[in-house]
Amino acid sequence: MELRKHIIAGNWKMYKTTTEVVAWAEKFNLGSFRRDDIEMVVFAPFTVLHVLNGFSRTGRFGVGAQDLYPGTFGAFTGEVSGPMLRDAGVQWVLVGHSERRSLFGEDHRFLAAKLRSALEFGLRPVYCVGETLQQRENQTHLDTVATQVKEVLAGLDEEQAASVVVAYEPVWAIGTGRTATVAQAEEMHAFIRETLTLLFGSVSQAIPILYGGSVKASNARELFQSPNIDGALVGGASLDPQEFQAIAASC
Numbered sequence: 001m002e003l004r005k006h007i008i009a010g011n012w013k014m015y016k017t018t019t020e021v022v023a024w025a026e027k028f029n030l031g032s033f034r035r036d037d038i039e040m041v042v043f044a045p046f047t048v049l050h051v052l053n054g055f056s057r058t059g060r061f062g063v064g065a066q067d068l069y070p071g072t073f074g075a076f077t078g079e080v081s082g083p084m085l086r087d088a089g090v091q092w093v094l095v096g097h098s099e100r101r102s103l104f105g106e107d108h109r110f111l112a113a114k115l116r117s118a119l120e121f122g123l124r125p126v127y128c129v130g131e132t133l134q135q136r137e138n139q140t141h142l143d144t145v146a147t148q149v150k151e152v153l154a155g156l157d158e159e160q161a162a163s164v165v166v167a168y169e170p171v172w173a174i175g176t177g178r179t180a181t182v183a184q185a186e187e188m189h190a191f192i193r194e195t196l197t198l199l200f201g202s203v204s205q206a207i208p209i210l211y212g213g214s215v216k217a218s219n220a221r222e223l224f225q226s227p228n229i230d231g232a233l234v235g236g237a238s239l240d241p242q243e244f245q246a247i248a249a250s251c
């Protein structure tokens with residue numbers, strides 16, 4: 001039995017207006033790509049979640065937000081909570097993307113609170129981890145990622161752990177056109193799986209681990225052949241619906 005479904009997720013970051021989303025979704029839904037063994041998800045800006053949701057049933061893709069604030073409601077100007085996302089039809093949320101860590105100073109405590117809040121309100125979190133180039137060059141990449149995994153995920157119960165998706169995105173590969181080699185990615189994915197097994201025992205086998213960082217249709221197939229790479233988190237290339245489907249078709 002296949003324990004983990006492959007997941008191909010697009011992270012649109014701060015791109016796309018309503019008109020652009022409609023054009024993207026119309027093209028996506030016209031595409032011939034259909035595979036029941038793959039889940040597709042799009043992480044879109046808050047302002048277009050509703051629009052995207054309207055297309056998600058026919059397109060058979062899930063809708064995700066790129067961030068959430070822990071809790072239900074309150075005096076937190078500019079923030080959006082899990083229940084508000086659910087109300088907008090959202091099922092997924094990103095937590096710990098490297099841009100949130102580095103540009104917005106989000107630390108492990110805050111990320112742990114966000115992740116727990118996502119689970120509490122029935123959103124499936126994709127928790128992102130990954131080392132900087134300097135950490136890889138100093139040979140501290142494994143320790144860095146182990147700490148990111150443990151500090152945020154430790155303490156989840158089995159049911160919660162089984163709902164989490166992990167995305168390994170080396171910071172030096174994000175938006176740079178430089179992808180990790182298959183050997184580098186597979187080494188890290190196997191290591192993340194070991195770390196998850198230390199935390200959650202056999203439940204770790206149910207946790208998909210996605211690769212992210214300059215994934216395109218031209219390099220996806222090679223990556224997906226690795227046993228511990230369960231799909232991809234795709235930034236730039238997901239902005240084009242045909243390229244995004246071509247990546248999924250490489251699974």
Ligand code: PGA
Pocket residue numbers: 011169173174175176177212213214215233234235236237
């Ligand atoms: P990229 O971004 O595919 O454009 O490198 C990946 C990400 O940041 O999730």
